[in-house]
Amino acid sequence: MDLKGKLSRRDMLKLSGGAFAGATILGAAGCGGASSGSSGSKTLTLGSIGWTENVAVSNLTKIVMGDDLGYTVNLKGPLDVGPLFQGVASGDLDAFQDVWLPNHKVYLSKPQIKPRVELLKPWYQGTTKYGITVLKYMKGITSIADLNHAGTNEITGIEPGAAFMPVIKNKVIPAYHLHMHLVTSSTAGMLAELQRKYQAREPIVFTGWSPHWMNLKYPIVYLKDPKGAEAPFNHPSKITAVVNKNLKNDDPTAYAFLKAITLDENQINAIEAEMNKAGSGNEEKGVRSWLKSNRDVVKPWVKAAKSAS
Numbered sequence: 043m044d045l046k047g048k049l050s051r052r053d054m055l056k057l058s059g060g061a062f063a064g065a066t067i068l069g070a071a072g073c074g075g076a077s078s079g080s081s082g083s084k085t086l087t088l089g090s091i092g093w094t095e096n097v098a099v100s101n102l103t104k105i106v107m108g109d110d111l112g113y114t115v116n117l118k119g120p121l122d123v124g125p126l127f128q129g130v131a132s133g134d135l136d137a138f139q140d141v142w143l144p145n146h147k148v149y150l151s152k153p154q155i156k157p158r159v160e161l162l163k164p165w166y167q168g169t170t171k172y173g174i175t176v177l178k179y180m181k182g183i184t185s186i187a188d189l190n191h192a193g194t195n196e197i198t199g200i201e202p203g204a205a206f207m208p209v210i211k212n213k214v215i216p217a218y219h220l221h222m223h224l225v226t227s228s229t230a231g232m233l234a235e236l237q238r239k240y241q242a243r244e245p246i247v248f249t250g251w252s253p254h255w256m257n258l259k260y261p262i263v264y265l266k267d268p269k270g271a272e273a274p275f276n277h278p279s280k281i282t283a284v285v286n287k288n289l290k291n292d293d294p295t296a297y298a299f300l301k302a303i304t305l306d307e308n309q310i311n312a313i314e315a316e317m318n319k320a321g322s323g324n325e326e327k328g329v330r331s332w333l334k335s336n337r338d339v340v341k342p343w344v345k346a347a348k349s350a351s
Contacts, residue, residue, distance in 0.1 A: 085114045086296050089135040092120030093229070095253050095281070096140035098313040099165065099305065101329045102340070103139065107299060110344045122203055123149065130286050131158040136293075137300055139165070139283040144274055145205055150284070159284045162300060166281035168253060168307030171264055172206065173272055174214065175250030178261035179243055185266040186218050193245035195222050198235050200249055202226040206275050210249075217271035222247070236260065253307055255314045298350035302343040309339060 086107065088100050104115035118135060119126075127149040129135035141161065150156055176183045176192060183192050197215075199207050211224050227235070232248055233256065239246035240260055250262050267276050283300055290297045305313075313332045320328030333340070 084112070084293065084296070085116065086293070087116045087118060087134070087136050089121055089126040089129050089138040090117050090119030091123060091126060091138075091140055093140055094255065094314055094317070095166070095310055097325055098310060098317060098329065099139050099303065101317075101326050102313065102333070103300070103303070105326065105329055105333065106340050106344065107296070107347075110340075111295065111299065111347055113296070127152070127155050127159070127284065130284050131155040133286050133288065135286070136289055136296065137283055137285040139300070139303075141282050141284050142170070142279045143282065145279055158287050160287050160290070162283045162285060164280040164282040165303040165305060166253070166307075166310065167304055168310070170279040170281065171250070171252040172275045172279070173250065173264045173267065174210065174247060175262050175264050176245070176247055177240060178263055180245050180263075183265070184263065185268060186214060186220075186271070187266075187268065189218065189220050189222060189247060189265075192247055194247055196247065197222050197224045198232050198246060198248040199224050199226050200229045200232050204249075206249060206272075209272060209275060214267075214271040217269050253310050253314075255311065255318060258311060258315070294350040295347045299343050299347035302346035305339070309336070312336075 088103065090096050090100050100117050104117060107113040107115050118129075121129070123146065126135065126138045127146070130138050131154060143164075150159070150161060174186055174189075174197065180192060182188060189197075197210060199210065201207070207224065207226065214220070215222060215224070236246060236248055236256065238244075250256065250264060256262065267273075270276070283303070285297065285300060289300075313329055316332040317325045317328035320331065
């Protein structure tokens with residue numbers, strides 16, 4: 043994933059609980075799979091958190107549903123996790139395609155959300171990773187227990203609302219008696235700092251995760267956590283989508299398409315690589331470039347959607 047200068051993510055994991063501001067956040071045009079535009083085509087509204095895999099899968103959804111099924115797909119975001127789940131529950135959003143489990147389980151358990159949404163089966167078929175990381179040239183640093191000798195007293199983090207951030211501050215640092223402080227930033231800010239330190243071969247301790255293009259570009263080492271202080275984030279997660287409970291009946295075509303999506307690690311990384319090549323602001327161009335030689339990947343999704351029509 044490479045959205046230079048854009049909010050990529052990830053934690054997979056933002057746990058901010060801000061209230062959803064409805065039309066103020068989404069804009070007046072935010073809604074529903076079964077509605078029709080001026081041209082009579084069906085519309086679908088997807089929420090986006092801006093994390094790179096989310097940008098990849100949502101743009102792929104937009105392009106294929108538009109080209110093959112005649113949909114107008116609107117992407118709304120980037121929004122924080124709380125508003126995204128609330129938007130899907132209220133119907134202001136039809137779906138959000140970057141749900142990390144168990145990381146986002148807390149949202150699905152909320153009484154105002156749980157009965158109003160449906161969680162689909164995971165679309166990502168790879169194995170996720172998340173944790174405190176360093177770069178390979180930082181010799182002798184293989185465990186969180188080694189970080190007091192890492193050559194820096196900072197842990198470069200991402201958005202303060204990310205669920206992993208309080209775990210680092212309240213559990214990891216005390217558990218290992220680290221003489222370090224956590225620096226909050228944004229995903230884009232963290233990635234910029236990573237690039238700067240990498241070019242200068244300077245030490246950096248940061249939050250890393252996979253899938254993400256950073257794992258292809260940089261020699262990242264995911265540090266061992268012998269005390270289990272990073273739990274539950276040191277276990278693989280599932281990436282799936284959540285849709286409004288009414289979507290299945292209101293728009294069976296869109297529902298079937300979203301349900302049929304499946305991508306493995308190589309495929310999502312390849313899409314992200316094409317987005318990076320296209321450059322910031324041209325993500326759709328990058329996705330189309332990938333799609334030219336990968337039509338077979340999306341054919342089953344289109345077939346499932348047409349069968350449900």
